Amino acid sequence: MSAAAGGPRARRALLRPADALVLALALALLGGLYARLWGDGGAGAEVRISVDGREFARLPLTEARTVEVPGPAGITVVEVRDGRARCAASPGPQHLCERAGWLARGGEVAIGLPNRVAIEILARERHFDGFTY
Amino acid sequence: MSDHPAPRPRPGLRAALFGLVVAFALAACERPDPLQTQRLLVFGTVVDLSTWGVAPRDARAAFDAIDTRLRQWHADWHPWQDSPLARANAAFARGEAAALTPELVTLVQHAQAAAQASGGLFDPAIGRLVELWGFHQETRPAGPPPAPAAIAALVKQHPAMEDLSLDGTRISSRNPAVALDFGGIAKGYAVDRAIEELRGRGVHNALVNAGGNLRAIGTKDGQPWRIGVRNPRGEGVLAALELRGDESVSTSGDYERFFDWQGVRYHHVLDPRSGFPAIGSMAVTVIAASAEQADIASTALMVAGPGEWLGVARRLGVTQVLRIDERGQVHMTPAMAARLHFEVQPAPAVEVTTEP
Numbered sequence: 001m002s003a004a005a006g007g008p009r010a011r012r013a014l015l016r017p018a019d020a021l022v023l024a025l026a027l028a029l030l031g032g033l034y035a036r037l038w039g040d041g042g043a044g045a046e047v048r049i050s051v052d053g054r055e056f057a058r059l060p061l062t063e064a065r066t067v068e069v070p071g072p073a074g075i076t077v078v079e080v081r082d083g084r085a086r087c088a089a090s091p092g093p094q095h096l097c098e099r100a101g102w103l104a105r106g107g108e109v110a111i112g113l114p115n116r117v118a119i120e121i122l123a124r125e126r127h128f129d130g131f132t133y
Numbered sequence: 134m135s136d137h138p139a140p141r142p143r144p145g146l147r148a149a150l151f152g153l154v155v156a157f158a159l160a161a162c163e164r165p166d167p168l169q170t171q172r173l174l175v176f177g178t179v180v181d182l183s184t185w186g187v188a189p190r191d192a193r194a195a196f197d198a199i200d201t202r203l204r205q206w207h208a209d210w211h212p213w214q215d216s217p218l219a220r221a222n223a224a225f226a227r228g229e230a231a232a233l234t235p236e237l238v239t240l241v242q243h244a245q246a247a248a249q250a251s252g253g254l255f256d257p258a259i260g261r262l263v264e265l266w267g268f269h270q271e272t273r274p275a276g277p278p279p280a281p282a283a284i285a286a287l288v289k290q291h292p293a294m295e296d297l298s299l300d301g302t303r304i305s306s307r308n309p310a311v312a313l314d315f316g317g318i319a320k321g322y323a324v325d326r327a328i329e330e331l332r333g334r335g336v337h338n339a340l341v342n343a344g345g346n347l348r349a350i351g352t353k354d355g356q357p358w359r360i361g362v363r364n365p366r367g368e369g370v371l372a373a374l375e376l377r378g379d380e381s382v383s384t385s386g387d388y389e390r391f392f393d394w395q396g397v398r399y400h401h402v403l404d405p406r407s408g409f410p411a412i413g414s415m416a417v418t419v420i421a422a423s424a425e426q427a428d429i430a431s432t433a434l435m436v437a438g439p440g441e442w443l444g445v446a447r448r449l450g451v452t453q454v455l456r457i458d459e460r461g462q463v464h465m466t467p468a469m470a471a472r473l474h475f476e477v478q479p480a481p482a483v484e485v486t487t488e489p
Contacts, residue, residue, distance in 0.1 A: 019147055053172060093272070094390065101368025108361075108370075111179050118172060118179075126168075128373070129353065130181055132384040132418055133345040133363035 045106065045123040047085040049078055052116040061085060061104070061121075071115030078119055091115050096133075165189050167354065171196040175203045176323060177271060178344030184331065185338035185353045195334050199327045199341075206323055209234050212260050212314045213269050221304055222260060222312040230305035238302055241294075243425065244318055248294035250449055251433040254441075256405045258292040260312030266410075268390055268401040269314065276394030284408035293405075316401075320346040321383060321428025328424075340376075341424075346383040348424040349376040361476070365416035365457050370476045372455070374420070383427035385435040386416035402435045413438035413459055419446075420453035420469065430454075446489040454489070 015023070049057045051071050059065065061083045069076040074091030084104040090097035090112040097117065100110030106123030109131070169192035173180040182199060184192045210218050217234050224231035233241065248256045260269070265283060267274045290310035297306050315322075320343040327341045328348050338351030340358050349358040357375035364371040365386050374382060387400035387410070404411045417434045421427035430451045437445040439458065446454055446466070453469040463483045465473065470485045 022147070050172075052174065093274075094388070096389070099363075099368055099388075107359075113174065113179060116174055127359065128361040128370070129183060129340055129349075129358045130342040130347050131345060131361045131363055131370070132342075132347060132374075132382045133386065133389065 045083070045104075045121060047078070047080060047103070048118075048120050048122050050118045050120075053118075056117075058122070059085075069115075069117050071112070071117050073112075073114040073116075076112050076115050076117040076119075085119060085121065086110065087112060087117075087119055090117065169193070169196075171200075173200050173203065175200060176207045176320065176343060178320065179342075180344070181340070181342040182327070183340040183353075183358075184336050185351065187336050187338075191334065191336075195331055195336060198334075199330055202326065202330070203323060206236065206319070209237060210240070210315055210319055212312065213264070218313055218315075225306040225311045226309050228306075228309055230300075230303045233302050233304050235302060238299060238304075240315060240318065240322055241297060241299060241304065241313070243322065244313075244315065245294045245297065247318065247429045247433075251429065251445060252448070253293060253405055254436040254445060255317055255429050255433040256292075256294055257313050257315050257317060258294045258296065258308075258311045259287075259403060259405050259408075260314035261292065261310055262287050262403050262405070262408050263314045263316070263401075264312070266399070266401070266403065268403075274390055274392045274399075274401070276392050276399065278394055278399050288406070288408040317385075317432035318425060318428055320344055321381070321423070321425035324348050324381070324424035343424075346381075346424055346428050348379070348381040348427075350379050352377055362418055362455065362473075364477070366461060373474045373476050374472065376420075379422070381421050381424040381427040382418065383421070383424065383431040384416055384418040385431040387411075387435075388415070402432060404436045404438075411436040411438065414442075415457045415459060415461065416455075417442070417457075418455040418469075419451055421451055426451070443486055443489045452489055 045061050047059050047061055048055060049069055051069060056069055057067060059080055061080060064081045067078045069078055077089040079086050079088040084102040086102045087097035087100060087110040092112045092114045097110050097112030103110060103121045105127035106121055107126035107128040109118060109120040111118045167186045169184045169187055169189055171182045182196050209216055212218055212222060217237060221231035221233060244257045263269050265279045287310060292308055292311040296308035296311050297304055324341045324343050324346055328350060331339045340349045357377040360374045360376060360382055361370040362372040365388055385402055387398060390401035391398050400410045402411045414435050417431050419427045419430040421430055430449045433445055434442045434454060442456060452466055454466045455469050455473060456464045463481045464486055465483055466486050466489055
């Protein structure tokens with residue numbers, strides 16, 4: 001594509017260096033804010049583990065690890081791997097905590113009622129607001 | 134690009150405009166989250182409360198009020214620990230009358246209507262059977278199953294809601310085998326009262342979920358509330374439902390409270406006709422107008438089994454049902470099939486029924 005006659009001149013008139021700097025900074029700042037505040041899942045998502053409503057740990061889904069969570073009924077084992085988290089073992093008799101499977105999307109949750117442990121994905125977007133079971 | 138570019142603002146003005154945009158973005162960050170949530174471990178289950186567009190302080194006050202009421206009801210309605218309901222159950226066995234709280238009177242009236250409407254498939258008067266099976270305890274139910282003769286003896290006495298008479302807040306039973314266990318209605322009733330509490334406080338966008346029995350009012354930022362239906366076998370979520378306006382969902386299943394004995398699963402949804410766990414279904418999910426109706430209907434349809442469930446749905450005025458039979462085959466009414474989205478790949482084959 002060939003530049004129209006007088007193009008560079010018109011462009012300079014429209015956007016001076018200082019304007020360009022302000023524009024670039026503003027866009028970068030907005031982009032950063034967007035990613036931080038509205039971005040979903042991925043690197044930003046965390047798993048929150050709570051016992052009896054009190055936060056026990058808040059972990060990024062990016063770092064693989066296994067956490068033992070003590071509760072009134074025993075130990076609940078939480079596994080974090082490959083951007084997901086799950087209840088790997090719980091002392092509950094019906095093992096409903098484990099049955100929730102791998103959690104990765106905002107709002108996904110596994111709860112072990114006897115041990116009063118909740119494992120929940122925190123992300124800007126909640127994929128689910130609740131579950132029926 | 135336009136042939137007539139807009140008049141160019143002065144650089145200073147443009148910088149100020151960008152500054153304004155950034156300032157607005159920052160101001161938006163400081164606004165409190167319009168979604169306020171609270172998880173309560175009360176009522177023998179998990180209760181999740183969510184509001185949209187409510188100031189955190191107001192949401193907190195509403196959540197606290199609901200928490201207080203749920204704790205009170207749990208204490209009042211416990212069928213076996215010392216409670217007004219437990220004392221009434223003991224009085225029935227002695228052939229005496231007992232006093233109920235006003236809330237329990239309402240619950241009895243609702244349960245009587247539901248027992249009649251469901252043809253006795255939902256009947257909270259079978260508390261002695263629940264006790265016999267060991268499903269009344271919060272500890273793990275365990276085998277072996279009760280002796281068939283003991284089950285038959287209780288079934289023969291036919292405890293039913295119609296055996297109960299109310300006189301103000303006094304209740305009596307003409308059948309000593311009656312014991313009330315509101316397991317199949319209490320959560321739904323409580324969810325409806327919680328929604329009332331929220332509405333009374335001017336909250337019109339909310340989700341209340343008591344152990345999978347839930348009711349949604351309004352929307353979340355104009356979007357429907359998104360509900361996952363748990364897979365009755367295996368892990369995770371089977372399907373998603375979007376709720377808008379005022380709708381309730383409840384699921385009854387064979388996987389919440391059960392024990393396996395010699396290769397057979399015995400679950401907590403008992404059929405009042407046989408005294409044994411209901412057969413023919415793994416899970417039934419119902420969408421209804423109120424949480425109580427959904428709770429009752431999901432239990433009654435779980436009990437009804439393959440041949441009868443559509444007819445029972447019709448009698449209960451329920452048109453949106455998902456039923457997974459004992460082989461894992463998915464059945465849906467047309468109204469449910471039109472709105473349920475599977476979250477598993479590949480999606481299971483579905484048998485869509487006639488309209489109930």
